[in-house]
Amino acid sequence: TTVHVTFKKLSAADIAKNKSNIGRPLSTLQAYVMDAHMNLQPIGVPGEMYIGGEGVARGYLNRDELTADRFVSNPYLPGDRLYRTGDLAKRLSNGELEYLGRIDEQVKVRGHRIELGEIQAALLQYPMIKEAAVITRADEQGQTAIYAYMVIKDQQAANISDIRTYLKNALPDFMLPARMIQIDSIPVTVNGKLDQKALPEPEKHAYT
Structure with a gap:
């Protein structure tokens, strides 16, 4: 414009x-x-x-x-x-x-081109999710994987299984996050943008 x-x-x-x-x-x-x-x-x-x-x-x-x-x-x-x-x-x-961010930030995961914003949008439509951030990072094998971070309304404990079932009905399998992590708040920079470096590294055994 x-x-x-x-x-x-x-x-x-x-x-x-x-x-x-x-x-x-x-x-x-x-x-x-x-x-x-x-x-x-x-x-x-x-x-x-x-x-x-x-x-x-x-x-x-x-x-x-x-x-x-x-x-x-x-x-x-x-x-x-x-x-x-x-x-x-x-x-x-x-x-x-x-x-809420950009939807045209494409990444390539296991040969598929993926819009991380589409995954974020799907998460935000789940009633209990207040905020969400979706990034890619290397997994234990060094492969690019999708990580979803979620802030749950009223600080309740997230039922990851229910959220994953919901996402399976909303997204194709190749867009499903490898890890889903509940956090207290989404970290942002002084400019109000997502601070990816401040997102916690999930426990190695905590596959979801």
């Missing part, structure tokens, strides 16, 4: 929450949170953020293929175009948006 899209005046309470509330779109723009089929997501359900309105650019200079992929027709406003941001977000009950 030409400049920026959303606005929120942050309070001390917002900052203390350690979450990226990015507010509402500017008056000349629209923000949609949609699934992979461009269906609008319900309140609280993560999806990709699409931007419409006067601030949407024409496209990428001399990159026709990328332009065709990112600038798409708006199914809700005929003749309008939307920009696919590649950002994962969810709409809050007050209409504001919470930024």
Whole structure:
């Protein structure tokens, strides 16, 4: 887009929450949170953020293929175009948006190209999970493996078996995390981004 899209005046309470509330779109723009089929997501359900309105650019200079992929027709406003941001977000009950990270950070695991944001989005749809982070790291054999870190609502003990059963119905087998680890909070940097180095190394025997 030409400049920026959303606005929120942050309070001390917002900052203390350690979450990226990015507010509402500017008056000349629209923000949609949609699934992979461009269906609008319900309140609280993560999806990709699409931007419409006067601030949407024409496209990428001399990159026709990328332009065709990112600038798409708006199914809700005929003749309008939307920009696919590649950002994962969810709409809050007050209409504001919470930024959750990128969905187009592809990794390659055992020959499969995987969007870690899709796994994170699936985890966040599980009712008991408050926050989640998904990364790759080397396992004991030196192979790239998927690790999922979860913060459970009200600090309850996570039933990993139930969560894994849920994920098996939501994701293909090659996207299932090799390890699922419950932690008290998701560590972030001073810029509010995931601090991967601060995520704890799971116990070697704690396969889940």
